[in-house]
Amino acid sequence: MAQPVSVRIPALNKDISLPTGLFINNEFVPSVDSSETLECINPSNEEVIARVVAASPKDIDRAVAAARHAFNTTWGKNCNGFQRSRLMNKLADLIERDAQELAELETLNNGKPVKVARDFDIGDSIQCIRYYAGWADKITGQTIEIEGTVKTAFTRHEPIGVCGQIIPWNYPINMMSWKIAPALATGCVIVLKPSEITPLSALKIAELVVEAGFPPGVVNIVPSLGPVGGAALAAHPDVDKVAFTGSTVTGRKIMEAAAKSNLKKVSLELGGKSPQLIFESADLDQAANWAALGICYNSGQDCTAGSRVYVQDSVYDKFMEILVSKVKATSFGDGFDDAVAGGPVVSKTQYDRVWSYIESGKAEGAKLVLGGEKRPGKGFFVDPTIFAEIRPDMKIVKEEIFGPVLSVGRFKTEEEGIKIANETTYGLGAGLHSNDASQCMRVSALLEAGSVWVNQYNLLSNNVPFGGKKQSGIGRELGSYALEEYTSVKAVHWNIGEKLEWPL
């Protein structure tokens, strides 16, 4: 096993060849010791798209060894930023060339609409890689004045080394580019484990990594089950750093494994229960649009999903009316249907999980304002669902659902709003809607989240950092800040004339 298979791309009406092996040293190879495979399902119709090789712990060893070898010979300090920049720009150009077929592959495996996959996921990914290509030849250290005539000191921002990168299934291509781009820019080598649910686009992009001209071993892609490949990377003695995006539960395990093994550096991008505050001076129509985006985009499968909306008392009824009508107009369906706004949730497991939260909301006494009815037929579709009259102790209010399920509450004063918004162990995103400039400044200063949106929600830029406070994560992605996650600072103290006397 490990031979490429043929996958039909419906809208382009053609078949593409999809590699199914593990991508190690620029080749697609079978597992050394296992015959396990990952079955990739189309969540819109529950059919099998393809089966790919699942990496075993020994395969992870092989990938790490390939990466280490590249780091010591062709990458790391053996190449310069100008070279890395060129290769990264080439990769971005190739992804741009193949954007349509990659988008359709992404839709088949993840369910999101094709035009969203192409214009947003892939469009942003291309831009992300280009952005970091621009950083590759700009990794500078400092020179520091100590005692000018006898000593010179400076820092070198060196690549950390072999980086294990574990990414989720909600934005497969986009998450891959957020991870590989800053790592490659700084000179690191990569062992990337895509989600076992959505490994296909990563494997297809691996072909472009070869075409772009990256030396073997610089980028390795090893689809695998989390407890197998992910755990192996987190505990590996020769991996210098692990970067993980996914659930907070798994994030804890990663950090524990890192601590117990070689104290590898850890960055985590975890869950959220992000609040939006709608103040009375807000443009309610706009705020409702952003709130709808916040919970419906990507069918709610977004770490910064605006899953809690709190509306100031004085405008509650009016806002709810607008919000419900906006969300009601959002239709989910097959990603190849141009008319849909979103697709199914990604898998049976997620489907069951989201539904159990919806049932819990009903059981705990929240008021079901929209949705809450299962659809008949095939496909893991969950229609947008809104609960109102919530209490802070409800599961649907405290826990991350990761589906299009919104909890709406109310508040009287600004202080109360901020307090409820911050009442969570998470701290990934937050939004506020108000036409009072001072209020915007005050509230944005006090919201405890890594990204705060004012009169907007969920829109990111590749050059603005993103990450979590509190239990939403450690470290930042995007912007210049991501470079710090992949550089190791060495201070060089260079004696140019001081003689030591001993004993002192």
Added chain:
Amino acid sequence: MSTAFSHEFNTASYKGKASFNTGLFIDGKFVDGSNKTFIDVVNPTSGKVITKIAEGTSKDVDTAVEAAQRAFDTTWGLNAPGALRSRLLTKLSQLMERDQQELAALEALDNGKTFAWAMNDTSAAIETVRYYAGWADKIHGQVQETDEKKLTYTRHEPIGVVGQIIPWNFPLLMFSWKIAPALATGNTIVMKPSEFTPLTAIRMCSLIQEAGFPPGVVNVVTGYGHTVGQAMASHMKIEKIAFTGSTLTGRRIMESAAKSNLKKVTLELGGKSPNIVFNDANVDEAVAWAAHGLFWNHGQTCCAGTRIFVQSGIYDEFLKRFTEKSKQIKVGDPFAPETSQGPQVSQVQYDRIMSYIKSGKEQGAKLHLGGDRAGSEGYFIQPTIFTETKPEMKIVQEEIFGPVGVVIKFEDEEDVVRQANDTVYGLAAAVFSQDINRALTVAHKLKAGTAWVNCYNLIDANVPFGGFKQSGIGRECGEYALENYTNVKAVHVNLGIKMN
């Protein structure tokens, strides 16, 4: 009237045809000068006229400034997000790469440098444009720490319409050093290339069009320094001028800037850079680098190592090998693969250099090598070395800008550092020594914007370059160049301070 230039290259180094629109490039179009006059472009290899190009006037500068201002207010400046500026610059670098050989051939034809070195220049120019493309979406300001009653932050805004005047020694490279950081930060440009070497600049205008830059973002006005250059330096609507050229002209630019609208000024001027070789240097390496330092680009380099200080212990050996090395320089046709040195760029330069050689002889220096014209056609000068000089001689004090250097014997480290720094210039310097402590200590004491240790004339797009003292103001290349083209605005937002 539409003008164009066509040239068939049929040489050992390059065969191909160049054919492109010429004229002033204003608001995205090629146009005649308002006076309908032209300037001859001379091939320095033969002394013959290659073509004529449009002559710009101060009126044309006004038109260009208006176009640049319009573009800044509508399609460029902060109306064009950094990611877009980045894309266009990357596209431009790709087009330059596509047409690299043609650009190099035009450069060799127009300037006289060898085709091989012109290829080197064009590679560096491409790398520079690519490097600054990467900065375009990374122009960060700061947020400063204050208390919660106030928010303060800075914006690094583009200045607006910037004037750029470049020399004839590295026409395409200087063009890229100027336009790349200016465009990356969102400025629009009025550029005056040298009237001696306008061809690659004009060729770049077609590439700028093809890359998709909106009209008016880059404008090129060919013309003379005392008309076009002067008009730019004193223009009331140009808020910043960047000049590379002689110190003499640099003073005039700064004076005009002061007298007009106090526009910001950056200058990249001359040098008389010292190259210090200690007894413990690797002599063969030092000889090779010293030759490169002095004779690269026919000595027409602002940072040329024109004063070579050699410690007495190795002086004789160094001089012997340096002379042999210099004799190996083949002077001739820039398109012949075996040539390492072509002609000087113009009659004016030729005459100037020859008069310095004459002065060296007259003031009593020993002519050790060369000193004559090479050949009978074009502006070729033999690689020339003077020894046994005195510090006050003109050839030791003044910038010659040709393949003429002085080799000076020294004994004492402290004394040579004093002699090396005893100049109004401060562009570059070099130290050759195998003792790294001494090399670094001396390098740190030299008053120059670039200090080379055990090398010479190595320049990278990401490392700043510029002068101390009368060699200039400001830095090009690296992140530092961005400062030349940004205006810092501090924004103070009151969040709760009451005024009674």
